[in-house]
Amino acid sequence: MKTYLGVDVGSVSTDIALIDEDGNVLDSVYLRTQGQPIKAVQDGIRQIGDRLDGNVKVCGVGTTGSGRQLAGLIVGADIVKNEITAHAVASSRILPDVHTILEIGGQDSKIIILRNGIVTDFAMNTVCAAGTGSFLDQQAYRLGIPIEKFGDMALKANTSVRIAGRCTVFAESDMIHKQQLGYSTEEIINGLCEALVRNYLNNIGKGKDIAEPILFQGGVAANKGIKAAFERALGMDVVVPEYYGIMGAIGAALLAEEAVKRQDVTRFKGFEISDMSFVNNGFDCNGCANMCEVVEFVQNGCVLARWGDKCGKWTNSIYNKESSLNRA
Ligand code: SF4
Incomplete structure (x- = not known):
């Protein structure tokens, strides 16, 4: 069976919904984010994965909420959308x-x-x-x-x-x-x-x-x-609505279904992500008087993303030297 995952990471809660091709909710998880969005996403994905039936295939994943970019990097999102769009999509499907x-x-x-x-x-x-x-x-x-x-x-x-x-x-x-x-x-x-x-x-x-x-x-x-x-x-x-508490996650899953139909392949990294090592590091750049506080997101020792640099020096270096921890 083809299914789609939606992940909604907010400051209070992290919600995950698994839907089928008709938009029916097959499973869902509600977790307190407790200031640890990476852990919340990994725990939620693990819970869904542990309950999955063998013939279920996750064909796409979408993220939303204030932590959507981070969650997108963790799960390998096919689409990352703001909460307004995700809620509107889920609500329009129901009504x-x-x-x-x-x-x-x-x-x-x-x-x-x-x-x-x-x-x-x-x-x-x-x-x-x-x-x-x-x-x-x-x-x-x-x-x-x-x-x-x-x-x-x-x-x-x-x-x-x-x-x-x-x-x-x-x-x-x-x-x-x-x-x-x-x-x-x-x-x-x-x-x-x-x-x-x-x-x-x-x-x-x-x-x-x-x-x-x-x-x-x-x-x-x-x-x-x-x-x-x-x-x-x-x-x-x-x-x-019946699923009033996870409408953002349902919307993200519906958006993922649409996105995968367009691109024909999913970037979902699999349920193994719940056991991977993800870390947020911070460092100050001394390149000029701005002294930017740069944050980098690292998966198993490889930098996946950086942000916080005003000139793009560090953000661009990700794309120039893929998966490099080199800060030179
Ligand atoms: S990241 Fe760019 S703007 Fe920021 S301190 Fe370094 S060189 Fe200056």
Whole structure:
């Protein structure tokens, strides 16, 4: 059976999806990146490889996410694409006429507007925690309630409480104030869900032409309270896809399938990469006053890539002296 791998490396999680030729998800892995993207990719690939049936052949691999270039070097990617494209491709496969993608992860969020399958507008937030999953994580910790229970508890609220959630610090003091006024925990949790949605729509959603059909994805899409809060705020239906947490990886796998059809051969290095030695080295170049901090990526003693040089001296030397550790 022909299959395709998609690898999505973010700052919080590393997701890998294995799909068949019809786009069905055969297997997937979710790992915490924990500041070690190389290890996360190798561990994830190993897990998928260990579970593979003998008659499955990986015919292509694609990478996306903030660590997509690095992941691409590790796995031998056939295509390396940004998260916006990967999410748009995966969403369009599931819901061909999707017009809006709301995506909220642990530490970032994005909105993508599509018309006729083409991305017409998008925005990303990687700076402010108030519109991401970490906002809810912090408040769950403060309330001593597992985050997994937040969604069901929010749906039990009888009234709506407005929590000042523009900043996580204000939210905390306002929550204490509302508790003192006698509001129930369910009502406060519902208020927190509404605060996150307000933050999201007032920041990255501001001025965007949000229209149905709407897909809601990313780790936070597991929270039914947030889905309901979006539906109330927008007055529209919001759909959470089955694989809401790995849509970037699915998109990368679909893109790999397309790329391999064009080039007819895969660059995938095989599941052996999980046992190879990959290292990131850094050194300062003394070639001129810029004193560039150059980073090089080394596989089993061979330099695969360098970056950080302003003049291209080191980047170009890779292509001039392939697989050389020589820094002369
Ligand atoms: S990499 Fe180029 S620009 Fe940077 S310090 Fe060396 S010679 Fe100068």
